[in-house]
Amino acid sequence: MTEPLVVVDGLSVDFTTRHGPVRAVRDVSLTLRAGECLAVVGESGSGKSVTARTLLGLAGQGADVRARTLSFAGHDLRRLGARQWRRLRGRQVGYVLQDALTSLDPLRRIGYEVAEPLEVHGLATRDDLDDQVVGLLAEVGIPDPEVRLLQYPHELSGGLRQRALIASAIAARPRLLIADEPTTALDVTVQAQVLDVLAARRDAGTALLLISHDLAVVARLADHVAILYAGTVVEQGPAAELLAAPAHPYTADLLAAVPSVEGPVPDLSGLRSAPAAQEGCPYAPRCPLADDRCRERLPEALPYDTGRLVRCWYPGGAPASVPGERSAVPVVPARAEPVLTVRGLTKRFRSPDGSHRTAVDDVSFDLAAGEALGIVGESGSGKSTTARIVLAEFEPDAGSVLLHGEPWSGLRERDRRARRSRIQLVDQDPLSSFDPRYTVEEVVAEALPRTRDRGERVAELLGQVGLDPAILRRRPGQLSGGQRQRVAIARALAPGPDVLVCDEPVSALDVTVQAQILTLLTRLRRDAGVSLLFISHDLGVIRQVCDRVAVMKDGKVVETGQVETVFRAPQATYTRALLAAVPRIGPGPRVPARPRVPEPVPVTDLKGPT
Amino acid sequence: MTAPALARPYRKVRPGLWAAWAFLALVCCAALFPALFAGAPDQVDATAVLRGPGAGHPFGTDQLGRDILARVVYGARASLFVGLGSTLLAGAVGSAWGLLAALGGRAVGEAAMRLADILLAFPGILTALLVVAVLGPGTRNATLAITIALAPGFARIVRVQALVVRDSAYVRAAINLGLRPWRILRRHIVPNVLAPLLILATLNVGTAIIAGASLSFLGLGPRPPAPEWGSMLAQARNYLDVSWTLALFPGAAITLTVMSATAAGRALQARYERREP
């Protein structure tokens, strides 16, 4: 093996904030060699980005960085002055920030952004700058680079933006490339392409530090994986072994929570959520194995198996989550009356340039009582628009929606109002759907009829969605993402609806929280007998909750059927491509860089990721 | 998943803010109960003209031998009356106007906003000047003039805010719940539009006080002998060479009041924004 390029030993980063110190990273040790990919995985707030930024000397304002060793190519990073840091950044270490939407300067052309490292480090003359940028854009698989060069970030789709950002990061041919959540918020097909670009760099000998909260993404690229929990590396080791046989209970839970499109649907009802502990093992509050020792003392990183390190008193002791067959999902009697009948929905929108674009095109489906219908499709395929027509937020241009066989679309709002409570919505972003001035209690209570026992009903509903009544007086802004989504579900359930429309209800949540919400929805369906119209771009998620699925592309439903049937034997080519692009955590060697696939993103697609 | 939270530098509780609140309270007291702080503001004393600060007259005396302290104290009323009165009125008129423009249908909305465009087409003081030209000078008319100058700005902001709120996810949620439009308007739209407006209004009090003082400086506000800071400054201009206290104290009173009001408004705003997620 070659000399390690990056050596991090005992790194701790603390922040001073208004609410006291935040220990973002605690005692993290990592090494990375040229041509290798190290993946850092963990849920939101676990310290992934801070760790990465420390390697660039950009930990942030008020950061207190301590380490026993912090070296890059043999240079002690702790001793660098401002000027030396600048020489390192971009030149030696390329950084792809998470969220390409805001990481490119919206007021500057793509070409400028890509060229900046070259300019800063004096690597290009004025004349060949454009050529170099075009080359870089082509290298990351951006079609028509000469055109893209002159465009602004908002004129590019999410995938293209992400690739432009990568192009900028690799412009100066750095020896280390840090990619911070490079595929979050991208459609699976686009995600696959971006990963290919990164794989190509790795294969070209660049060391790759890949940051993700998604184990499935990591599985495709990483040689080594480090699992971060609350700022601590709880487990690290070679990717294949670690994923095949997680040693830390957290890793095990994480793996189990990843919804997959194949294999058994796991029963996740045992997953717990609790804030990380400050003392002892941070995972102890959530760990099924935790005992007093765990709560008192955090173990050292102990060797485990071959070349692995685990910080757990009971490494490998976690019970592999029991794969319960789909027993949790109630099977709908075939003769059930449709609650919702959707026929030939069509909706056109005017684009700013005056042209019309069909967002929903002749969509029809039925939803039976107690049934769960999933709608999948890439971004912009018309899923949300369909949902909003079903909710009668606006009228379709053609087609109709029937509720319990009676007209629902095409009415005056006044005539619909009494039946509004029959259909409720759970949104991707619950926070904005709460009046900022309302407390949790008021939010839920508003959905209830004004009766004497309203207070009790609120408490009951919160119990139903697994929330502590202690949060009644809080405002939604003070809740975690998972809690907010539970409040939203409680509110949606309050009027006793027949249909619950869920538009990407979990796509903003960490996998474990996501798993909990999905379990909750499944349970509610069983207990309350509501039908679900479940929208997601994530096939695994759909599979976990739904009986039937409708696949949408460009406003049309290209395929419908029972979930298992569709996923096992997709008929439409689009469905097949979609399934093929889904990253899988499988045993076996890491995937080599695939040959570049043809660009599927149309040049005219200006829509960003949702 | 989220952009790195580059936390803003930590802000301490500033003593300046406390001073601002205290000073505001003082000014309000002076406006309400001037007699507690000073003697008569219009008592002429020909034997003690243009005295510097000293015993009996802590701020000195003016060209008629009147006590400057008393005049500054009594002047608080006019300034606050103009500042608060016009802001409140403009806030009320502007809110109704903006809400109407946002929620009152296309034709009404267009008409309301075009009227605002016209009034906003030139600087506020010019509008105020014109209004004073029509109505004639005086405290009440100056207040009205500033109201008319401020209201279209408020209307525009209220309209934008009302549109944002109207299209917000939580109003959508309320519609989904089958709530009646009137209830949604009352419980969701109006409060969420007015909360930021109230803060904006607080920030505007200072502007209105300055505008009021400017009008009376130009001789279009309250008339002497009624004590008023702007007109005191206008008269003081003639004595720059002789007595510095004459210009200093009313001017400082304006600056400090405006500063305090603005600081208080900003503090409220910061609090409001922090409360938002």
Place this chain on the structure above:
Amino acid sequence: TRGGDRPATQAAANAAGAPVTGGTLTYAVAGTQVSLDPAVAATAVTGLIDRNIFDSLVAQTGPDSFGPWLAKEWKVSDDGKVYTFTLREGVTFHDGTPLTAQAVKASLDHVVDPATKSAYAASLIAPYKEARAVSDLVVEVTLSRPFTPFLQALSVPYLGIQSPAALAKPVAEYRPVGTGPFSYVSWEKDKRVTLKRNPGYAATPAGASHQGAAYLDGLVFEFVSEDATRYGALTSGQVQAIAGVPPVNADKLKALSGFTLDTQETPGLNYNLYLNQTRGPLRDVRVRRALSASVNVEELIRSIYFGHYKAARNPLSATTAAYDVGAESELASYNPTEAARLLDEAGWKEKDKDGYRVKDGKRLTLVWPFWAEGNKDQRDVLAEGIQAQAKLVGIQIDRPTVDTGAFVSKHLIGGGYDLIDVSFARPTPDVLRFAFASGNTYAKAGGNVALVDSPEIDKWVEEAAETSDPETARRDYAAVQKEVLKQAYVLPLYTPVQLVGLSGKVRGVTFDAQTYPVFHGAWLGA
């Protein structure tokens, strides 16, 4: 009548050394003007500037005496209606037109022509009927009735003799062209008027300190309305002379080396407060006298004007002919006890919670409109003092701010006021007729703003205006002064004073009967 005594006071008594020719003098004046045509404009500034451009037919040489100027001599008919003037020979206007009887006729006709929209000049010669050129240099003016103040009127700049050629031009192209020591160069609106020397000047008025062309090459009138700024401009050397030195700065200026202060008391009507005797509480002479007695004019004037303005005790300025010293015994001078007694007697016994007197549930409130544009000399401050003092005896004085239109139509013409303040500079006792004759209300283009309607006063002023006996006139005028003070139609405040600030370099500035500075003999020393 002819007079010969030296009229104008000699300023800069230290005018040592021989006069030097050359240089430009900049004189900063307050206010601005709307027209340079003296026949059109009424403002003092126009008079001041035009005095240097235009000569008059006659020159006022004393309170009641006149000397030759453009008219070398004149005759008045026995009935006092026909004036025959013989002009000087060889005088030419700045544009080369010779001065003839026709020119005089054209000038006077121009003044009374309604198209001219004369703001003031026409009212000075209201009885003017016609002028006739008897010969080239003899002009005969006919009046509709005898009018003694006619000569005085002719002596003011507003009736300066203008070039007929210039007057023949369209109004838009008007340029002031006269025969005076300076000729017009340019007028930058609201900024300045520039004049240059008339090298061929010879038509000096009687009593002039200097003969022939002016010493100064140029004369610039700079308009600076802000008192403090004007003062600052003098002390910082930006201008050589200013009008209206703020009294508050006057002592300081005197003390400053290199500067002099020249004080000129203005003749005519003092700055007086007129009490509208036709309206409300002021119909009662006791209330009028009470108001008069409630104000300590002496003390107010002293403190506001630092002793540079004199408190007045007579509607007429002491420098006016027929000024009667004895009249002031009739003045209800400061005596708050007496004021209170008079008010009690008049039925204003009770006081309300604000300390104002009430009668039949009505408060003793007087309206004194404030016309901001007319404000100068800190008169607003003085009014504040008067308000404060009247309050002490229980009289409320309201000062609503009014604009010009409303001031004229609602107040001056409509009579919607109780008090009004005016000063009126004109060096003749005939101003008493202007101010108190019943036929001279503002609505009838007069100055009787107290709306005095007294047959006696009317009789006195008419007699004085028409008589040719100076003694009768004097007696009549004295009677008027006594009567208006006794009736308290008027509360004299102060005698306006021209406080002219001069840089020490400026020499030889004199003042005419109207107390306008005359620059004919001025020169700039080292």
Place this chain on the structure above:
Amino acid sequence: MPPLARWLARRLALTLFVLWGTATLAFAGMRLVPGDPAHVIAGGVQANATPEVLETIRAQYGLHDPLPVQYAIFIGRLVRADLGESYQLNQPVSTVVLEQLGATVSLAAGAAVLGFTLALVLALLTAGRPRAGALTRALEFCAISTPNFWIGILLLGAFSFSLNWFPVLGEDGPRALVLPWITLALPIAGVLAQITREGLERALGQPFTLTARSRGATENRIRLRHALRHAALPVLTLSGWALGELLAGVVVVETVFARQGLGQVVVSAVNGRDFPVVTGVVVLAALTFSVINTGLDLLYRVVDPRVRQAAL
């Protein structure tokens, strides 16, 4: 570029509408005033015009016509860019305005340049530097809270009367303009500096700044090439307001420094009910403002590509 053309056409229509509206409001306002303008035209108080003279004037200025007729005549003239003749000055309004325009423009333009520069420099130097910012922040706050006539009075007292550094009076030469410029510039500089700094700080906290840093860009490069553009957006939005404040300040500052200019014209016209002049200045102000705002919006579109394809 058709969208731009369409946008400009809409702006033009809006401008015309606003001009008509302001003119109409001014007309209505001035006609609501009690009092007979004939007296003003005749020369005001001292004129003491006779009824005949007044009658001539009323006839000449059409004051006898019914209001709709007067309004129609007024609008008709306005369309031909004829603002009528001043009541007080016996001159065409356009002449009055043009004569004074230069003085006002040089005052306002200089102050604008000074104010914007000051704001920019202060903000660039202190953004994201709390220690350096504290003092300037306090000073800006003072400047914002102080009416500019008081600033003017203080400056005049200190630098002209006491120290004699600047002329008390003077129409010509930049030396006489220094104090008025400062007086006008300080309050808007205070506001703009705060806005700019806030914009800079917000931009400096954005991920793209972090990206730029991660490329090795220097602090200056980040501030000038990235953050400044972003800070320019709110500043542009506020520039219309700031310029308006400036024009409004002109009215007061001209009074304080006894300068001639449009501000003085308008104040004396308002006081003297010189209706044509008031209307003229108001229409001119509305026009200037519309032009400035259109220019600013155009500039905004140049700086921010995102709004380019958005409609008006």
